[in-house]
Amino acid sequence: MEGIVFDELNKIHILDPQIFDKTLQLKNEAGQFLDAVTSFQKTVDDLIGAAEKLGEDVEKEKLKAIGSRNYIQSLSKQRETLQSELQSLIIEKSLEIERLRIEHESLLRTQVEQQEVLDALELNA
Amino acid sequence: MKLKVLLNRHSDYSGPLVAVGWSTSEEVFFCSDEHVLLKWNLSNKETGKVCEFKNDVRPTGFHAFSKAQTSNKKVGLEQILLTCADGKFLLLGRNGRFEKSVTAHDGAILAGLWNHDGTGFLTAGQDGNLKTWSPSGLLRATILQGGLPVLSAAWGPDSNQILYTQGKSLIIKSLVPNSKPTKWKAHDGLILKVSWSSVNSLIVSGGEDCKYKIWDVYGRQMFSSVVQDYPVMSLAWSSNGEVFAVGFHNAIRLCDKAGWSHYFEKREVGSIYNISWATDGTQLAGACANGDMLVAQIIQRRVEWLNYEAVTISRKVIRFKDATQDVPEKLEFSERVVCMSLNYGYLIVITLSHCQIYRVDHLNTPFAFQLKEGSVSLILQANRNFLLVEKSVISIYSYDGRLVATPKWPNVQNEQLNSANISLSPETVAVRDHTDEKMIHLLEIGSTTAGAPLLHSVEVTDLALNQAGSLTDRHLAFIDKNRDLFLASVTAKGNVSYKVDKLGLMVESILWNSDVNMLCGIQDTTLTVWYFPAVLFIDPRLLRRTVVMKDAGEFGRNPRLESFIRGHIGVRRYDGALVFSAVTPFISMLHSHAATGSWDDALRLCRIAADDTVWACLATMAVHARQLNVAEEAYAAIDQADKVFFLQYVKSIPNQTVQLSEMTLLSGNSQEAEAILLQNGFVFRAVLMNIQIYNWNRALELGSKHKNHLELVLWFRGQYLKSFDKEETNGAFLKYNLEDYEITDEKIKQLMAIEFDKERKSV
Numbered sequence: 001m002e003g004i005v006f007d008e009l010n011k012i013h014i015l016d017p018q019i020f021d022k023t024l025q026l027k028n029e030a031g032q033f034l035d036a037v038t039s040f041q042k043t044v045d046d047l048i049g050a051a052e053k054l055g056e057d058v059e060k061e062k063l064k065a066i067g068s069r070n071y072i073q074s075l076s077k078q079r080e081t082l083q084s085e086l087q088s089l090i091i092e093k094s095l096e097i098e099r100l101r102i103e104h105e106s107l108l109r110t111q112v113e114q115q116e117v118l119d120a121l122e123l124n125a
Numbered sequence: 126m127k128l129k130v131l132l133n134r135h136s137d138y139s140g141p142l143v144a145v146g147w148s149t150s151e152e153v154f155f156c157s158d159e160h161v162l163l164k165w166n167l168s169n170k171e172t173g174k175v176c177e178f179k180n181d182v183r184p185t186g187f188h189a190f191s192k193a194q195t196s197n198k199k200v201g202l203e204q205i206l207l208t209c210a211d212g213k214f215l216l217l218g219r220n221g222r223f224e225k226s227v228t229a230h231d232g233a234i235l236a237g238l239w240n241h242d243g244t245g246f247l248t249a250g251q252d253g254n255l256k257t258w259s260p261s262g263l264l265r266a267t268i269l270q271g272g273l274p275v276l277s278a279a280w281g282p283d284s285n286q287i288l289y290t291q292g293k294s295l296i297i298k299s300l301v302p303n304s305k306p307t308k309w310k311a312h313d314g315l316i317l318k319v320s321w322s323s324v325n326s327l328i329v330s331g332g333e334d335c336k337y338k339i340w341d342v343y344g345r346q347m348f349s350s351v352v353q354d355y356p357v358m359s360l361a362w363s364s365n366g367e368v369f370a371v372g373f374h375n376a377i378r379l380c381d382k383a384g385w386s387h388y389f390e391k392r393e394v395g396s397i398y399n400i401s402w403a404t405d406g407t408q409l410a411g412a413c414a415n416g417d418m419l420v421a422q423i424i425q426r427r428v429e430w431l432n433y434e435a436v437t438i439s440r441k442v443i444r445f446k447d448a449t450q451d452v453p454e455k456l457e458f459s460e461r462v463v464c465m466s467l468n469y470g471y472l473i474v475i476t477l478s479h480c481q482i483y484r485v486d487h488l489n490t491p492f493a494f495q496l497k498e499g500s501v502s503l504i505l506q507a508n509r510n511f512l513l514v515e516k517s518v519i520s521i522y523s524y525d526g527r528l529v530a531t532p533k534w535p536n537v538q539n540e541q542l543n544s545a546n547i548s549l550s551p552e553t554v555a556v557r558d559h560t561d562e563k564m565i566h567l568l569e570i571g572s573t574t575a576g577a578p579l580l581h582s583v584e585v586t587d588l589a590l591n592q593a594g595s596l597t598d599r600h601l602a603f604i605d606k607n608r609d610l611f612l613a614s615v616t617a618k619g620n621v622s623y624k625v626d627k628l629g630l631m632v633e634s635i636l637w638n639s640d641v642n643m644l645c646g647i648q649d650t651t652l653t654v655w656y657f658p659a660v661l662f663i664d665p666r667l668l669r670r671t672v673v674m675k676d677a678g679e680f681g682r683n684p685r686l687e688s689f690i691r692g693h694i695g696v697r698r699y700d701g702a703l704v705f706s707a708v709t710p711f712i713s714m715l716h717s718h719a720a721t722g723s724w725d726d727a728l729r730l731c732r733i734a735a736d737d738t739v740w741a742c743l744a745t746m747a748v749h750a751r752q753l754n755v756a757e758e759a760y761a762a763i764d765q766a767d768k769v770f771f772l773q774y775v776k777s778i779p780n781q782t783v784q785l786s787e788m789t790l791l792s793g794n795s796q797e798a799e800a801i802l803l804q805n806g807f808v809f810r811a812v813l814m815n816i817q818i819y820n821w822n823r824a825l826e827l828g829s830k831h832k833n834h835l836e837l838v839l840w841f842r843g844q845y846l847k848s849f850d851k852e853e854t855n856g857a858f859l860k861y862n863l864e865d866y867e868i869t870d871e872k873i874k875q876l877m878a879i880e881f882d883k884e885r886k887s888v
Contacts, residue, residue, distance in 0.1 A: 084354075085391040088376075092389045099702035106704040110693065113707050124733050 126368070126387040128379050128409075128421040129439075132394065135163050135172045135418075142412035144186040144399045146205075150461075150477070153401075153410045155418050156187045156207070162221050165418050172418070176221030183210040186399065188246070190239035204260065206246055208234035214248055216262050225262045230254055236277050240284035241323055241540070247287060249275035255289055257300070268298055279321040279328070281342075282541060283559075288328060290316040295330055297342065309344040312336065318359055324366030324543050325382055331357025337371050339384050347683055348384025348699075358396045365406040365464075365502055366543060370421075372397030372411055377421065383683060385701035394419060405463045405477075405500060407440075428467040431690065433485050435472055437462050443474065445488065454488055466504040466511070468639065471524050473511060475501045480513065482526055492526035503542055505549040507592060508639075510570070512549045514542050521554070521570055530570050536560045545634075548601070550590035553615055555601050557585050565603065567615055569596070579623045583607055590615070591637045591644070591658075594720065600659060602644055604632050610646060612661050626661045628668070629653065636686040636694075641716035643708070645694050647684055652677045652696065656712045656738060660745040663792050670741035670763060675706060711739050719746040724755045737763050744768070748791060751784075779885055783810055790814070799823075809834060809880040816841045825857050833876075836866055840873045 007017050015023065140159040148154050148164065154175060155163045160182055162175040178184070187207040204224075205217040212230040214237055217223055230250030239246045245265060249255040255269035255278065268287060269275070278289040286299050291308075292315060298306040314333030321328050327347065331337035333356045339348040359372035368387060371378045374396045379388040395414030402409045411419035426437045432448040440461045446453035460476040467473075472483040478499040482492040496515065503514035510529055512521045517539060521530045536558045546557040552571070558564035562584040567576045581603070588603040599615040610632040614624040628644075632653075635646040644655040651674040660671050677684060681699030688695040692713055694706045711734040718727035724747065731743050744759035753776050760768040768791075775787045782805045789798040795818055802811040808827065812834045815824035821842060828838035842858055853859055 088354075088389060088391065092386065095386065095700070099700065102698070102702035102704060106706065110705055110707040114710075117710060121733065 127425045128388050129424050130421045133418045139416040141414045145401045145410045145412040146189045147403045150403050156184050188238050190243040206237050208237035227262045240280045249278045277319045279319050282323040282326050320360045320362045322362035322366040331360050359400045361400040363402045363406040370400050372400050430467045468506040469508045494526045507549045507551045509551045532568050534566045545587045548590040591642045593642045634686050636689045638689045641713050657742045663745045663749045667741050836868050840868045
């Protein structure tokens with residue numbers, strides 16, 4: 001009968017043993033391919049996961065960076081206010097020291113005057 | 126002087142605070158925008174809620190008046206006036222109990238203030254109206270109607286005048302009907318706040334031009350600040366008138382009454398909308414825009430005397446330092462230090478309810494006593510005693526803490542007393558009357574009856590008693606409204622009125638030396654020292670020669686005399702710097718020699734000093750002490766030949782009384798000289814004296830009263846007319862017909878010889 005063949009082990013085959021072998025081979029190869037695709041899929045998934053995580057991290061870092069930038073900006077403003085505060089304090093202090101300098105000067109002048117009186121008295125004595 | 130700033134906030138309410146006021150000296154009320162009145166107790170540092178308002182009450186400010194607010198008795202606020210944004214004002218009782226609500230204005234009420242004695246209040250608003258009200262909230266008068274919004278207003282010192290703002294102008298309006306208001310342009314921007322001190326009568330104003338300025342009641346500018354960072358949001362005089370506080374955005378400033386700044390602090394509190402001082406003037410509270418409650422206490426107040434210095438380093442601690450020793454001492458108190466004074470070797474510290482007296486060289490054992498009321502506003506010291514001005518009582522204590530006297534005057538209001546209108550000397554007190562500013566009350570401490578008041582022709586602004594010597598040396602110097610300086614003797618015998626004489630012109634302020642009787646003053650553009658002001662009553666022609674003038678240009682505008690101790694005058698410049706100026710030490714020595722009667726030493730001193738002013742002082746001192754020989758030499762030294770001859774003539778007079786009379790004549794006081802003669806029966810001399818000073822009418826009066834001297838007067842008159850070749854025109858003399866009297870030269874000579882002989886025999 002055409003189409004029915006026996007192999008070496010005397011098993012009945014509808015297909016030509018050669019084709020059967022080929023088919024088996026194909027099946028195996030298909031299985032391998034499937035594995036490969038699955039593993040590829042996994043790798044890609046991993047990759048996407050990693051990329052997403054990276055994205056999140058980047059986003060986080062970005063926010064952080066914006067925050068820091070704002071902070072730095074405000075810091076410089078803070079510094080300005082602090083500077084102006086200190087500046088006004090310096091002005092107050094310098095006014096105070098100027099007052100004291102004038103007072104000191106007047107006392108020195110008095111000292112000179114008194115010394116003059118003393119000298120004059122010593123001359124007379 | 127510095128401020129120690131404390132901040133606090135209520136946990137539930139963080140909205141802006143719009144107004145602030147002191148309930149007691151330890152409790153502050155804050156009015157929040159969130160319809161609630163908050164309080165902050167300083168002693169336990171707790172915040173709380175006084176009362177809540179209805180939601181439609183949007184407060185713009187509040188002001189409280191309390192009658193008997195003293196620091197040791199905890200009397201709360203009597204009545205609170207709360208002004209609102211919808212033109213209503215609310216009257217609240219103690220602890221915020223609602224009493225009355227009155228619609229007063231269209232639009233917001235921007236100012237609401239009780240007057241000083243609590244007999245009424247004013248409200249002013251956006252509609253440009255200004256109204257006065259009775260304490261129960263009944264309309265008294267509409268002072269101002271329409272026009273620009275009134276942003277701020279203040280009562281005058283006597284509650285009879287109102288100061289208000291209109292745009293860039295300040296206006297003072299008297300409550301007397303039909304009086305013309307005083308108006309002046311004060312700032313370049315909108316004026317936001319004004320404050321008027323009841324103690325020193327100065328006005329301070331601040332506005333959107335970021336400046337604060339000080340004015341006197343006539344609208345003269347006393348001070349103008351430099352441009353600040355932000356507009357002035359709030360202003361307030363302290364109750365003692367020494368300093369004022371200015372609130373800005375995120376900052377507060379403490380300024381002296383002369384305008385210069387004591388202290389400045391920036392704090393992140395937003396704008397300070399309102400400032401209120403506690404009654405003792407040592408702490409202030411501020412209402413901040415960010416909801417913070419601000420309280421600032423004055424620390425680092427400083428007093429000094431010679432080499433001693435006392436500084437309050439915190440509320441309850443004083444650091445006392447003797448400059449000749451290294452280690453300062455710390456004096457700690459259980460209560461807050463309210464004020465202190467250091468002079469004559471004693472430090473007086475007033476705490477809330479006690480007074481402590483320390484001897485500078487013996488700090489360990491102070492005397493202490495409890496105060497009557499505990500709200501001391503002024504301490505005056507003299508070398509034997511000191512005076513405390515409390516809310517309603519004036520007391521004089523000795524330095525061992527004994528009460529010496531509690532003088533009382535009918536028209537003296539204690540709140541308005543300051544060092545310019547009350548003065549203390551070792552045995553006398555002088556105070557200016559409040560209703561009649563021309564009147565000065567004088568009181569001898571220890572005497573039960575007050576002396577007659579001294580009445581001047583013009584309003585008196587400043588007065589000061591000298592400190593050295595005894596009652597007989599006591600003089601009162603005072604300045605009147607015209608800036609004329611007068612000197613008055615303090616002792617009025619019986620019905621004899623006080624001797625008053627003009628000492629100087631254009632004098633701004635005066636200060637006596639604390640050890641000897643010399644006076645310094647700011648006169649126009651000079652710093653003048655009167656070495657011996659009493660010269661006015663002894664030999665007024667020497668006044669100019671006993672005065673030393675120094676240029677006061679370096680002090681700038683409105684300098685203030687701070688101290689005159691030993692030979693040093695301390696002058697506070699326009700910018701707050703203290704400048705010392707020395708006077709010659711010889712004057713002090715001369716004064717002490719004169720006081721002890723060591724005239725030989727005084728003469729020797731003058732010869733060494735070789736200074737005309739010193740000689741002139743000695744001359745008058747010697748005349749005053751009837752040291753004729755000393756006076757003669759002193760007058761000779763300053764080329765006063767006429768005085769020398771006169772003194773020689775006086776010396777030749779044998780009779781003491783006549784000598785005395787002639788010496789009195791030297792001081793130009795002919796009436797007193799005549800009185801001395803007449804009292805002792807020297808009619809002849811009195812007649813002669815009047816003839817010599819060409820006081821013919823008086824001579825004739827005396828002559829006709831005592832018949833035997835009439836011929837003398839008529840003869841001298843005849844001689845006088847003959848020498849000037851004149852006809853008799855004097856009606857009094859025309860009554861006498863010369864023909865009726867037999868007047869010959871011989872007869873007169875004989876008459877005079879008899880009189881002189883009589884005089885000589887009477888010795």
